[in-house]
Amino acid sequence: MEALEKSREYAIGLFRIVVGLLFASHGAATLFDVLGGPHGAKPDFAAWPGWWAAVIQLLGGTLVLCGLGTRAAALLCSGSMAYAYFVVHQPDALFPLENGGETAVMFCWSFLLIAVLGPGRWALAPLLRFRRRAGTRPIAPA
Template identity: 30%
Template sequence: MMSLGLLIIRLVIGMTFAGHGTQKLFGWFGGYGLKGTGQWLESIGMKPGYFMALMAGLSEVVGGLLFAAGIYTWVGALLIVFTMLVAIVKVHGANGFWVTSNGIEYNVMLMAVAIGVALIGPGAYVL
């Protein structure tokens, strides 16, 4: 049963995280693509914006897919944690904890799940 629980956690977190990356890279799921995301990143001081959007999008897609698949789960978790730390420092940290104030709540939850699964292991159901 634990492996099934880990599979559910990995799939939901990993695929959601990868989906966020496709918003940045391709504009899927209501995202702004590299150009739009890059412009926004430049507006908050992350330059060059296009390159930073590419790196963020790749980190999210690769990290999410590795995490979901249970392949190199610790690498996927590390990419998730690093991306969320950047989001906290550059965007959410000044807004407090709760997501209703654009705070760090969501970021911290993702980091906790990623670290927890990395420490436990991916379970038996992996690619």
């Protein structure tokens, strides 16, 4: 059990990276017709809710993947998947296996877990904070 507890932050970090990558991939597939393309019709620019959901997937998933603003990004991603489940899937049937909402439910709860537990290891945010505390400033254009 002690070995499992020592690896906790690494496991959370790996979980965050994988979930963020998969979510960002969904957004990229929808917006840019890559990785097999969108699951349905490609949404028109700024069309509600499909295009905005894809933007949240791409940007939110990328932030979670990188460990930047992890808790806020994960909470937004979780909420977007809760919305997708209750608006798109749940009206067809009560249970995810019946209405095709398994992916939405899994992403929703996965991102909620990340929002609660934090980014774990290998997040970029602590590196940026360390750099600011060390007194280094970005080079400003002249």
